[in-house]
Amino acid sequence: MPASLTLEEAEAVLAAAKAKAEEIGQPMNIAVCDDGGHLVVFARMDAAIKVSVDISQRKARTAIMMNLPTDALSGITQPGAELYGLEWTSGGLVSFGGGMLLSRRGDTVGAIGVSAGSVAQDMEVAAAGVAALPKTRDK
Template identity: 35%
Template structure:
């Protein structure tokens, strides 16, 4: 048996609050999804004015990052590099905008964001995750 860390409700609330603060500071209307290491939804919020499409995209980005244990941009780069077969991966969104939550070298979840440019989505996700360090 191994012992592993997991996100608590307080962790998830801190991540969500910090991500929301970053989005509102920039007047970005986004959806924010936080998942555990298995890609299961722990938290979701859609800020006022966020596009309806951002609901599914944010969750799919978060799931991709949790499953892959890396930023979702890595998967976007794989496809952009010509490996089109990667598009057949089921149930995840292969776009920048999600970041894994890494603690002691282990992925314990991910934050996915959608609604603005993908690099801005990723900025919001990173801001949320930074709340764990503070």
């Protein structure tokens, strides 16, 4: 069984994402959840738009529930596509970029959701958070 995401690891993921948001000059809402989709840490940077508080958390939860980054859902949830309407299930999913899985040794241990910039900016900041997760951990 894979080791779960620790608070310390979640804080490191959030700190790296926040540093990237500061570097690109875009205040963000950043959510990190565990492998059950439960919030572990969250930050709303000064001046980040308020609607994105919910969106960032939904992005992290969507990535966990679908076991995919949220941008992978974009094409298949459009009108006429096979999974059109999916985002209205499970209490509201997000089908655009900014939610990414956190994995260790091939096992999903959590996810990050980022929102408040463009989709490209959200994905860039989320990727910085993903890169900060140690790939191994002593038990």
